[in-house]
Amino acid sequence: MKQRLKARYLGLDLKSPLVPSASPLTATLSGARALEDAGAAAIVMHSLFEEECQKDQQMLHQFLYDREQGHAESEGYLPEPDGFKTAEERYLETLKQMKEHLEVPVIASLNGITRRGWSEHARQIAEAGADALELNVYYVAADAEESSQDVERRYLDILHAVRSSVPDLPLAVKISSQFTSPVHFVSQLKQVGASAVVLFNRFLQPDIQLDTRRLHSMLELSHSGELRERLRWIAIVRAQVAIDIAVTGGVHSAEDVLKAQMCGADITQMASALMQRGPGIIREMESMLLDWLDENEYDNLLQLKGSVSYRNAADPAGFERANYLQTLDSWRP
Template sequence: MKIHSTYMGLKLDSPIVVSACTLSEKTDNIVKMEDNGAGAVVLFSLFEEQIRKEEARLKFVMSKTNNSSAEALDYFPNLNDFNVGVDDYLENIRKAKERVHVPVIGSLNGITNEGWINYSKQMEQAGADAIEVNIFFIPGEISMSSAEVEHRYLNIIESIKHTVKIPVAVKLSPYFSAMGNMSLRMKKAGADALVLFNRFYQPDFDINEMIIKTDLNYSESNEIRLPLLWIGLLYGKVDLSLAATTGVQSAVEVIKYILAGADVVMTASSLYKNDIPYLKTMNKELQEWMYMMGYDDINSFKGNMSQQKISDPTAYQRANYIKILEGVK
């Protein structure tokens, strides 16, 4: 079974891509990912805060995001928590490109336009095949309008696209009020792909120590439904590559996302749980399912369960919501 896919014009041997995570901090791991069938690798995120060390700008962003209490600032990473600077990051790209043939995608998490532009250009010069823009921004200031939030995203995309020639993917928040329209506007701003969705690490409370906890929980398979919904709705309606992320634990989630219309499916949690060779297992199970269903290649079934292709498009809309409620006894 042929499982080749295309993402932002990049040719991939598999639709399964390693999403941004600490596993890619080591070049040997990236080689291992390729050896076990990864279609591409998104490197761990480069954080502008770690590079710039500018407390004033960081505090400004914090105040824009959540200014409710001093304790709330504990939710944000301390500068010392970031362990890779720009030189190390760029060297990681160069070393990876020397040793692997799969696309290597840089991941940038910035806070200022200057940062987005400078570091995107440096990633391109280091040999990155594309850039994933991870816009981690929670509009906690209640005076900030939705138009201002949207403008922030669009301005970042335009700034980067005016700077680099390689493809740019945008890792999106799921909280826009008009996701479809925002997708079209991002396309117009220059985006080449959308990554659905950015999984914000939300704080929890330690009720004994009275502090905000920042522990990391891996995604679970039941979290695929929101990105599955929007990929199914956007497929065939926006001229953008669509990447699915969140909740990918096995080939089952990979298949579902591709049926909805995803060009690639990204995973990290499954590799933390099962180790990097699990990529080979997912590729094998994907091919076995394709053989069982009579599909020769990915395009034979990609988008077959999208709103555009299913016989009853209302399954994505309010009518299906009513059916679900009626079925609850």
């Protein structure tokens, strides 16, 4: 029965397209176990942030420097650094634990800031046994001197550095929707060595506190309405670039999963839905997917995949400008 929902992503055979994305829920072995028990087909670990690694290294360096410069009589009062673990060490330890105790594939997630950091951390992650690596490139282009080509080159340089460091590890690149020509850019990513793309990264927007005139960080969970932008580009990319596609952002129901499959997504990643409703939602969605296949006389989910992509849609122009005109014409007072 479960074979009816099988999927393939990054060279991995999965029992379904239902995959928890990077979030606090995937930051611990216990959290990952709960998700696996609930039916998750794979686990995307929380991201390793290079800034945290740099901060820990600076703290450790300062600690050792203070020991070296300190008075000999005080050395016995200073704690030994052997018990201190950096963010990377903690991450790799958790990754190894997940690989040892979980049956589903474990996809690591990396969020770097320097070319050297991207490649070095990726190498450590590969050596720790990750089944694949998701490059979470979270970059806001805020420099007036930086062109759109410069931004794209930044992503491509990161991917090239990581691919050179880990030539055999399947790589997914998580990108935003704010590119001038997303399809062309995805094609470039594939040429440089991407095995998959994740559409799309959600840029968290700051608010402003009126009384203090300070920026206020806010975490707003996604909703199904955000899926529509992703469906458009999944359908268009699927028709033109032979690359694996994961959708993230706006997946909250079995209906959302079906729509993503129709447009051509290989897997659907979820975070907000799991944080709101708990791991049990995976089993619920799995059951609803099977019911839908029965009601609509499909043998399996793969038969549905890409049936409404740009190439196969009855009205492909609906993914482009025609959608704008039709929507305006449909309004009535």
